[in-house]
Each structure stands twice: as structure tokens, then as C-alpha cells.
Amino acid sequence: MSTYDEAIKKYDPVLGLETHVELSTNSKMFCGCSTEFGAEPNTQTCPTCLGLPGSLPVANAIGIESTIRIGLALNCSIAAYSRFARKNYFYPDMPKDFQTSQYDEPLCSNGFLDVLVDTEDGTKPFRVEIERVHLEEDTGKLTHAGGATGRIHGADYSLVDYNRAGIPLVEIVTKPVPDTGEYAPLVAKAYVTELRDLLRGLNVSDVRMEEGSLRCDVNLSLTPKGSKTWGTRTETKNVNSLRSVERAIRSEIERQSLELDKGNKIKQETRHFQEDTGTTRSGRSKEVAEEYRYFPEPDLVPIAPDKAWIEKLKKDLPEQPSIRRTRLAKEWNFTDLEMRDVATLGGVDLIADTIAQGTSPASARKWWAGELSGHASKAGVELIDLKITPTDIARIDALVNDGKLTDKLARQVIEAVLNGEGNPDEVIKKRNLSVVSDDSALIPAIEAAIAANPDAAAKIREGKVQVVGVIVGAVMKTTGGSADAAKVRELVLKTLGQ
């Protein structure tokens, strides 16, 4: 039995997930600086987000609205009266040495998100309860210099870019999730996946884990079976992908169970997930508990959202992802499993967009969940990050259907587009990749093949058409596979009197 199986036999895991979502507003949360990604360092700051003496914040209306919409989509209650609070601590990436956040009066609270997990015993539903959804600001970005690894340990000094400081962040905190048993890692992954899709559907964030617009911390504790008291929980940071969420939970369950088996206590601490080993390591332990001295932010006034406005926001919420998927699966004739695969890959919208441009659902799924998923996996990125669009795929599929491209050629076109050589039509032109189906172009090749295979040709003339494959093969070889095989066969037979 694996460590994991042993652990699950003896202990019940209790999960918790804290997710930070970077909102895709045009301007920062408390000032008008641009939030555009990738700008030159320190070119998107002002007195407010730099925390210069005398500066003051003014709240971004869309930041508030997006937070409320997220809360509504998560079935939360929206506070009648909410306030910002100062979270006080010193760190060089914090311009004010306090973060404007929320404390005991968050905008949203007490919601839930239902997720489905595939198990050997079928699909199991789990309800993840949401404690709160609140709004805060992001910090600046630190790079560590002088050390060997670029990590903070061993660095000689650090450099700070405050472009990111002040960008709105929504923090979503689940309540502790017990009763997931062996499926804990899958429940965690399913939750983050479903959350990501929900946020994408709301159009409030880019939600890209690799880019940092969706950040996840996972909490885990183990309760010995039969015990009523929950164990000590650890918090694991640096969980940068869906797969890492699953691995981190799994790894913590194993680690904690081994410790508990030995009779050791679990230290309440922050740990870091290590991609390369799939395990967690201890963060620098803090001797004293953090003292944030929260108090209501005096420079911002309370938020009292209008009830009618909240009702309207609720009414205008997009369809919940899981409901949408069920509906689409029916429309597209996908099985539940096929649809879930597509969802996990983050391909529902891509496929929908492709279908909208004329591709059949089956083909769209073939391209995205098959061919392109392979490419994404190889490059270590998500489907949505591939440099190819639904429009491109729809075009390629149409060309294949029209006989202008073979499947093989289509795959070459896809590779070229991914490489940045242009859109499908440009690639085809540049590389001269169209199917050769023009008779006159094929005739020389066919005549050459016939001449090179006299025995086969003779047999075909006698009516033994089975061997036509030899001649067709030869033609395909000389045309580099760009000939329309069916057309070639037709012409060969015709030429040889069949």
C-alpha cells in the first residue's frame, strides 16, 4: 500500500483553499495608474500607489462591482455595510507598509461552490463552502539579486518594481472542507478548476495561474479517524498550476501522516510547494505570530451597496459553468466524461468559439482536446495560451473538409501557426502546403510512378486493382504527401484503363 493509501486509512483530511484573483480592471484599485501587464519597471506608479507622503486612495467602482459579482456567483450574501481595513506589516514590496484590505466587514460572505469529482465509484458531488470574498490591493514585485538561485535566500540585495502595487485583488477563502477522504486532492483541484471557469465566465480576470492572476494557497490538516478534534493545519504557497494543487494536497497528506505516525506534532507553519519534487518544504518559520493590528481604513468611506443594484447584478450573472457545460454537452453530443476532459483542459470556450464559426462539435473536440492538447502538454502551458485561435482552427477544419488539406497537412499548418508563422492561409501560401488535387499537376508524378512500377501497372491493366496502393504510395512519396490520395487513386486507375 502506498503512503497515501495508508494515510487515508488512518486520517481524515480537512482542506482549505485561499485564492487570490487579480482583477482585469483598466486602472488600479485606488488610483488611475494603468494595470497593463509587461510595462517597463516603475512606469505605472503615482503618489497613491507608491504611498508617497500625503497621498490618498479613491476606490475603483469596477473593483467593487467585480467583487460583488464574484460573491453573487458563489452564492454569497452581500454585506449591507462593508469597510476597508488596514493590515499593518513591514515589507519592502509594500509602499505604505500596510495593505489596504478588508477585515471584519468583507463585501461578501457565506457562499458555496459545488464541484464534481470522478471516482471509481462514479461521479461524486462535493460542496465547498465559502467563508468570505473580499477586496484588497496587490504589492510591488521583488527580484532578488546577487545570489545563485534568484531566490530570496542567499541574495545580496533586492530590486523592487511597484507597477503591480495597487492592482485590485479579490481574496476568496473557503471554510474548512472536511469529509473528502481519499478524494481530497481531486476536490481541491476540481474547486480551483471550477472557480477559474466561473471567474472567466464573469469576465473579471484573466485567471492565468502561470501569470499570477490566479494564486492559490492550500491548507491541510489531518484528523485521526474517530477523533473529534481537527489537527493542526499547514498552509502551502507557491502552488502555480491545477496539477500542483492536487500534488500539494497529496504531498501534505503523506508528509503529515508520516509525522503523526511517528508521534510528532504538526507545526503550524507556512510551507512552499516545490514543482520539481512535488513536495512541500518548510518556509522560514516565524518565531512570533503575526500581529497585523487591523483597524478600519480612515481614508476610505464605507461601502453600502444599493439593494436594487445587487439584484440587477445577480440577474445579469452569466450561466454557471457547470450548468452551461451540461447544456452544451447535450447540444454537442459529448459524453459526460468527454465534456469533463474538455473542461479540465480549459477548452469549453475555445470549442464553443470554434463551433460558432462552422466547425462540427466532434471535429472541434478532436482538434482541441486531441491535437492541440498534445501541443499544450508538451510546451507545459494551458490550451488557452497556445498561439492559435478558434478562428484558425475553424479555417483549417473547413479546408480539410473541402479537400484542400489532408489531415497530415493540417497538422503541419497547426505547427506552423503555433510557431508564429502567421494565420493558416498565410502559412499555406508561404510553405506551399495545399493538397495537390489539380489533375495536370499530378499526371507527371503518376506517369513517373507507373513507369517505375511496371509489374504493378501491368497487373492493374489486367484488372487486379488491389495493387494500386503501390503506385499511389509512390505518387504520395514523390509529392511529399501533399497529394489527395483518393484523387491519385482515381487518376491512376483511369490512366491504366480502370
Add this chain to the structure above:
Amino acid sequence: MSRITREEVANLARLARLDLAESELDEYAQQLEIILESVAKVGEVSTKDVKPMSHATGLVNIFREDVTKESLKREEILRSAPASEDDRFRVPRILDEE
């Protein structure tokens, strides 16, 4: 009502990032004690059902539109920096991991 020890003063100084000298701790403890005794007076007031007054104006829902405005020029902000490198603020090595 409040007894503030030199250890507590040292703790406060640590939280507030003030490198007080050992010799100063007693002096500050004494002064803080007097002040704290005086401000503890607020405890005498019955405040059942009283809402705290964190904001003097009674204003709510003050927002701005999500439009971008011009930022400061980088030279302007780095000019005041104690140290800078590569267009960034240069800060000494950080011990505490975030």
C-alpha cells in the same frame, strides 16, 4: 490599570521597526505607563450599544470610474530613492520570507 514592562516596550518597538537602545527602554516604559494610565480613562465610559465613530463625515460609496490617468515619470520617483538599479528601487537583503 496598565503596567507596561520594558519587555512589552521592546516588543512594541520591534513591531514598529524602532531600534531602541537597551538603555532607552526603561525611560520609554515610564513615559508610556503614564500616558497609558491617562488614556485608559476611556474604559470608565459606558458604551453599550454605541457604534464606533471611525469616519467623521457619514459619507458612503465614494468611488471613481475605472479610467486610466497619467502616471509619474520614472525619473521623478527614482530621483528620491536612497538607492536604485536597473530602473528599480534597490533595497538591502531581505531576511523574512513573505
Add this chain to the structure above:
Amino acid sequence: MSDLTKLSAVELSSELNKGSVSAVEVTKAHLDRIDSLDKSVQSFLHVDKTGAIKQAEEVDKNRKENKKVSSLAGVPLALKDVLTQQGVPTTCGSKILEGWIPPYDSTVVKRLKSAGIVILGKTNMDEFAMGSSTENSAYFPTKNPWDLTKIPGGSSGGSSAAVSAFFAPLAIGTDTGGSIRQPAAVTGIVGAKPSYGGVSRFGLVAFASSLDQAGPFARTVLDCAMLHEVMAGHDPLDSTSINQPVPDVVSAAKLQDVKGMKIGIIKELGGDGWQTGVLNRFNESVELLKSMGAQVKEISIPHSLYALATYYLIAPSEASSNLARFDGMRYGLRVDDGNLSAEEVMNKTREKGFGKEVKRRIMIGTYALSSGYYDAYYAQAQKVRALIAQDLTNAFKEVDVLISPTSPTTAWGLGERVNNPMAMYLADLATLPPSLAGIPAMSVPIGLADEDKLPVGLQIVAPFMNDDRMYRVGGAIEASLKTKWNGLLIDQAPALGGAK
């Protein structure tokens, strides 16, 4: 032209509009006086000679080209060194900001510039506005022009002394617990704290965010009102800024009449422990107001007895957070021998860069906000604050304005209270309740105390966004006393350095 520095802002404005004098001449006259006499008062931290002349030249040019200029265009002003002015050093009276040049203008400065008011320089203050004597300035103490061995009040002592010494007819200070009113009272001039939210705090380096307000100093009530009008008004850059028209303080200042007004004397602010000379002048003004047709009665503000404790919990708490940004990472002082960690640099920088009073208040604030103490201290103080505000609101159901002496004593000697924080805090007894409630209050000179011949001020308190009411009462008192003294109280101040 007789001494330009003796004219009020209104008088200067009149001369400037007539064309009998240029803005550059007015500015130079004041700069010359500062040059020769400020060495004994030390009201300025930084005199911006070049900048001021340039601003004056601009005003003269606009007048010449018949462009529309505001009524105060060309009038000089001294600015407390806690408001940012682009390109000019701002220290907040602290070493931690020595040499810092802000890259942006505070909204108040933007409005001064639009009005063509000439900013002569930045005035001295208690470090980060914490103090009542300006002795907490990290640079040097400012002296009271009436008696150079006495304090000028604080924290806006530099601004108050500058106006009192005729270095400028106008000045701007900030008032968190009394820091405009108290210096005005002890230096014999007029000073006002507008309604909280009445003047933008954008660019005002924060001490206690829920209490800070920038406000005007002048030698006359009308001058003060005119500056108040320029400074005040909604600012979208300040979320706590009130979006209502500025109360008509200028018209109110001109009324010079209090007939039929109901005036309440705050019962708790007076009596034992208050300087006799102060109380005498106060009682006289009460009689004066009665004689002018006002109805005066005593009103109790019961929770005002807790104002000191409440303020010295709330203000340091907010300050401990507001001052955290001074960590040596982005601007200002950095103490680093090259081998220190970021944490150590922060610790050493703040230890060296902050003075004792600032450190005391930061620690009190840190204590009051800590878990375990928050409920009993900070939260409780905010509740008592609500009760004080309620008391005042109730009082205004019975009267139009409230009055009290501004300060329990006249100016005390330099060095007398520096080692006794509590004694220093007691100076704010009268000014604290209106601050906590966010309501407007001002101080007008009402005479000299018999014991020491030093100025005494009358505090006038009005309801929220009714700033005009206090100017009405102030203007009336001033007019009446002007007749009695055949001039303003400030005219009785001893000459500085011999030449007047």
C-alpha cells in the same frame, strides 16, 4: 508706500488691484523682513526666494495682460511644511524626510497657485504635527514673536509665528487636535480649523487621518475667511472630502453682528487649573457678546472630560500606521552601513530619523491596536468619540455656536514642558472635542492676560459644515475689540529686533 508687511491681505489686495504696488514688490518686502528678522523667531524651515519671486512675476504679468486674477493674487503666504509643494523640500519637521522633494503638489497648493497666492516658503512645525509647542521639530524650536523666550504653540507654530511676526499676512497650518487654534491663541492672531472634509487632504502628510484638516491663519477674521474660501471645496482625489458648496465664510466675516444668536459656554472647559488671566479675558468676551445682543448660556458637554484620553488613543493609533511608510526603502533617510538586512535598515532608519515624541506616539498607537488591547483601547475610544460628537450635536439643538477659551494658559516658556508629555497634552483640553467630532472651530484674539501680558484666544465652535457661523461671531468680536483697542491686538506686540 509705507511698510507693506504691516498690511492685511485685504489691504494688499486692494493696493495690488489699484496697481499702486506690484506683486514682486510685495513679495520682496516680505522676503526682506524674513531675511532680517526670522533669525530670532525661526519660523521658516525653507524660504523659497526664487520660487516666490517667480510666482509674483507671473501674477504681475497676468494683471498687466488684463487677465482675470483672483482677489488674493499676489498676496504672500507661509505654508506649513507638512503639505507637499512640487519641487520644494518638504520635511514635516523631521529628519527622516530631510532633503525630500515631492514630485507632486497637494490640492491645497494647487488652489493657492490657481489663486495667484505667492508661497514664500515652508514653516517650522512639531515633527509630523505631533506637539503643542513646535519644540518637537527635529531642526530647531520656533519662538513666540510676543516674547522670544516663550513657545509659539504647536504643531503649526512656524506658520502662526510667521503671521504674528508680520512675515506674511497669510499662512496655512494643519489642525488635528488644536494645532492651528492653539498657536493662533498664544501668538495673538486668528486661526481656523474647517469642518473635517471641508479642505482636501490630498498632499497633506498624514498624522491622524480621521482628524487632520488644513486651515488658514491671518491677522484678521476677514483675511482668514478669504483664505479659507480659496482652500476649501470638494476634491475627487480625497474620498473623505465633502461634496457640498463651501459655507459662505467671507460674507459671514463681514457681518460684524451677533444680534439674536444663541451662544453656549462649554461648562467643562474652564474653572480650576485654568489660568486666571485667560478666564478673565474670556469672561469679558462673554459680556461683550451679550452686549452685542447675543443670548449666552452655559451648556454641558459631559463627555468632553474624556476627550484627552480619546484623542491620545485615536491619533497615535492612526499615526502609527501612517508613519510606517517611512522605512528608508523608497525616499528619505536610509541608515545602512552596507552590511545590514532590510529589516535592520528599517529599524535603524526609523530609530535615527524619528524624534522621541513621534516614537512615543507610534508605540502607544501600536499598543492600542494590538490584538488583546484593541477592544479596550482603540475601539472603546472610537465609541467615546461618538458620544462626544453626540453631546455636541445635542448642544447645537439649543445654541448656534459654542465658545470656550482656546487654551488653558497663555504661552509657556521654552523647555518648560518638554520632559513632561502629559503636561504638554493638557494644552489641547479645549480644542480636542470639536476635532473629535469633525466640526469647525476657530480662535480669535481677545486680549492679553494680566499676569504675563501674553495673548489669549477665544475658541468659537460651529456645527458641521456651518463654518460661516463661527466667522460671524469672530468677525463681530474683532470689530468690537478693534474699536476698544483702536487697532488689532497684534498691533500691541513688542517690536521684533527693535525695528517695527
